[in-house]
Every structure is written in C-alpha cells, then in structure tokens.
Amino acid sequence: MITSKVGRLLPRTEVLFVLLAGFWGASFVSIEVGLHHFPPILFAALRYDVAGLAILGYAIASTDRWKPRSRADILSILAIGVFIIAGHHGFLYLGQQHVPGALASVIISLTPVLTAVFASAMLADEHITPLGILGFAFGVAGVAIVADPNPENFLSVGVVGIALVFLGGVSFALGSVLTQPLETELSLPALQGWAMIVGSGLLHVLSNARGESHTAIDWSFPAIASLVYLTIISGVVAFLLYFHLLDEIGPTELNLVAYLEPVVATVLTWALFGQLVATTTLVGFGAIFAGFALLKRDTLFAVVRSLSPTARQA
Template structure:
C-alpha cells in the first residue's frame, strides 16, 4: 500500500504538479523567444541574478538560516551555482540557438536517467544493474533519434544544438547528485537563492569571455515579457512551488514533471510560434521515457499501484 504522501493527495497535488509542468514546459519556448533579443549567456545571467535576489530575500523572511556559514554550506552553494544554474542553463541557452525549445525539452527529459547513472558512479549505495544499463542505452538512443543526424551533416547546427542541450542536462543531473552527500544544514530556499546568485555570476563571466554585451540587448516588448516570465514565474514562483511539492510528494514523483514538460513545450511552441513536433521527435521522447521506466521501474510500479488504489478508493 502506497503512503498517503503520494498521489492520494489528489486533486491538490495533481493540480499543482500540472501547473509546475506547464510553467517549466513553457519556459523552453520563452527562452526561444528571448534569444531573438538577448545574447544567450547574458540572458540566463540576468534571469538568475534577479531571481536569486528575490528567492534569497524570501529565504531571509521565512527560514531560520539564510546565510552559508560552514564549508559544507559553501560547497553545496558552489555545486548548485556551477552545475545546476550556470552549467545547465548556459548550455541550454546556447543549445536553443540551434534547436527549438520543444526539442530541447525532450532532450532535457533524459536528465532523470542521467541522474541515476551519476548516482551509481559517485554514491556507494546506488549501483546500476543490467536493467538500469539497458534503460540508459534506451535513453541515449532516444536522444539520437531526436537528433536524427544526417551522416552527411554530422557537424550541422542542429546536431550541435542537441549536443549542447544534452551536456546541459548532464550538468543538471551531476549537480543534483553531487549535492546529496554534502552535509549542509542550509534550508533549500537559502541554498537555491545563493546558488542562483553564484550561477548568475559565472554566467556573466562566461558571457564576457564570449564577448557578449548589454548593448546587444534589444529591449523590445517580447524581450521584456520573456525575461519577466522566466525570472518571476519560471524562476521564482515555480521553484517555490517545486520545493512545496518536493515535500508533499517526494523526489521520485516530482521528477516525473520532466516528462510532462515536453508535451507543454510542444503545444506552446505550436500555439505561439507555429512550430510542429514531428513523428521522429515523438518517437525519441517515447524511447527516452521507456529508458526512464526501466531505470526507475520500482518507483513507477509503486506510483501506478498508488494511483490504482486511489481510484478504487474513490469508487470510480
């Protein structure tokens, strides 16, 4: 029998889960829109400089410890800032210069599979068996199907974009794993706020190396709208909602949000930009999800059983 912390909380958890997926799925399209007006790394840096200041301000009002004190605190902040914020978003934004946001969302959906792989490499109590290795292989196959590389154009723009987004997803997964053994008592809101600010600083530095400049920004209405959405809605409100759902549902369930995001991204990309997802991309997404189901098969069976119990209990 599944704990009442899981899907038995529906419909509230279900509604919040869909809202989170909708917000984060739409963010891939908002990034695509904003990249028409911002240099990529500067765009990401501005987003997280503002979002980090807001989240950290909120943490000072709602937590008992907002400032990193110990070495472990600062190590955790550094990992989040370098991998989860700067590495992931920097590579994602660069990748979306070459591939649509909806395709980027499909590639990023491989992150939970990569998280399991990195956990097996860095955490002593987590190891991949033959089934998990097969799941990883299917996940990677799904990314290859999405890329659909033409042998005559292996250095093409689309393949470059897929590679950058894939590496960004790997950074996110690696950062998520590296923070687990760090013995930091810093509250999640404080950790996220500081991580955003550190990540923004790294993105500003990387943008300067690339020669990006504030003078290159086109402060048009779409530019302001995309930055505002990504900063306030996707960057602040969605992360606070994520923390709430993480406490309500647990990490395995909340990770499933990554498999609803590509659906939202595809719909919004079609509605706002007129982009359609082709059958090859849908096939690739299905293969990636199958790989995830193999890697996390016990959790998937548990969730499926819990959902069945909840429906039976409602008499539906």
C-alpha cells in the same frame, strides 16, 4: 516551504503538479523567444540575478537557517551554482540558438536517466542493474533518434545545438548527484537562492569572456515579456511551488514533472509558431521515457501504487 496558512489556500496537489510542469515547460518556448533579442549567456545571467535575489529574500523572511555556515553548505551552494545553474543553463541557452524549445525540452527529459547513471557510478549505495544499463541505452538511443545524425548533417548547426542542450542535461545531472552526499542544514529556498546568485555571477563572467554586451539587447516587448516570465513565473513562482510540492509528495514523484514539460513545450510551440515536432522527436521521447522506466521501474511502481484508490483509502 510555503507557510501552512498560504498552503491551505492553494489548489490540490495534482493541480499544482500540472501548473509546475506548465510553468517549466513554457520556459523552453520563452527562452526561444528571448534569444532573438538577448545574447544567450547574458540572457541566462540576467534571469538568475533577479530570481536568486527574490528566492534568497524569501528564505530570509520565512526560514531561520539561511546563512551558510558549514563546509557542506558552501560545497552544496557551489555544486548547484556551478553545474545546475551556470553549466546547465549556459549550455541550454547556447543550444537553443539552434534548436526549437520543444526539441530542447525532449533532450532535457533525458536528465533523470543521466542522474541515475551518474549516481550508480559515483555513490556507494547506488548500483545499476543490467536492466538499468539497457535503460541508459534506450535514453541515449532516444537522443540519437531526435538528432537524426547522418554523414551529411553530422556537424550541422542543428546537431551542434542538440549536443549543447545534451551537455546542459549532463551538467544538471552531475550537479544533482554531487549534492546528494552533502548534509547541508540550509533551508531549501536559501540553498537555491545562494546557488542562483553564484550561478548568475559565473554566467556574467562567461558572458564577458564571450564578448557579449548589454548594448546588443533589443529591449522590445517580446524581450521584456520573455525575461519577466523566466524570472518571475518560471523562476520565483515555479520554484516556490517546487518547494511546496517537495514537502507534499517528495522528490520521487516530483521528478516525473520532467516528462510533462515536453508536452507543454510542444503544445505551446504549435500554438504560438504553428510548428509541429517531427515524428522522430516523438519516437525519441518515447525511447527516453522507456529508458527512465527501466532504470526507475521500482520508483514508478511505487508512484502508481501510491496513486491507486486503495492506497489513498489506506
């Protein structure tokens, strides 16, 4: 979705993949910083107000098919806006009031596992095998290990935060599956731009319902820096990279970016705050990735084969 002239000036695909993981991994830490200065739902809404308008403006300038015209166009916009923008980020921002960004990124890495499970349950051409069921069990076990529940802390603030972030992952996965059968002819930037605008509108409604107010915002330098990063870098720039990489390598390989994001978030959390993730978090992340590997083993084998020197030469 980036013009061929600009595309020729961009670095290698591998570099762009790492950049995208970096931009989106750092967003968890930026959310953590910003939540000290913004009401959570209002923070998410403001982010997508600007990002949605910018992405839609890009779509209008660079594509012919940016106006929604069909029922599939409208349903796709609503599915992404309600579940992937409003639902996912509403739960994520509420949850990150209680858990650090690095931990939230590990929980969100369960999303590809949840997507595969929802697809097998809701789509006729998707079926889960016994190994897939085992993979799902590994993923859920990974989140349980991260949460480290016991009778004394079962309803603690941290566990509630983890549950909210997990619901954010569920919302994202559900939205991803609901859009798959819809054959929209909208360009991808237009679809994302409209969905961001719909999602931000819903977030504003939820923010008002919770009694959040603009007067509660502390417009300090960290607050502005966090909002600008999430809007411009993690929002506009990262999504444009995402569109470009989607054309270059396809969704299969691109989905693996979710497993680099926790690495970036963990390193940044350590560098900025001196915090190291617990051993249980690392073990839980390993279990989540093992679950994804079992569910999508054929996909991973295909990715490995495509990256091998012999495949590149062919």
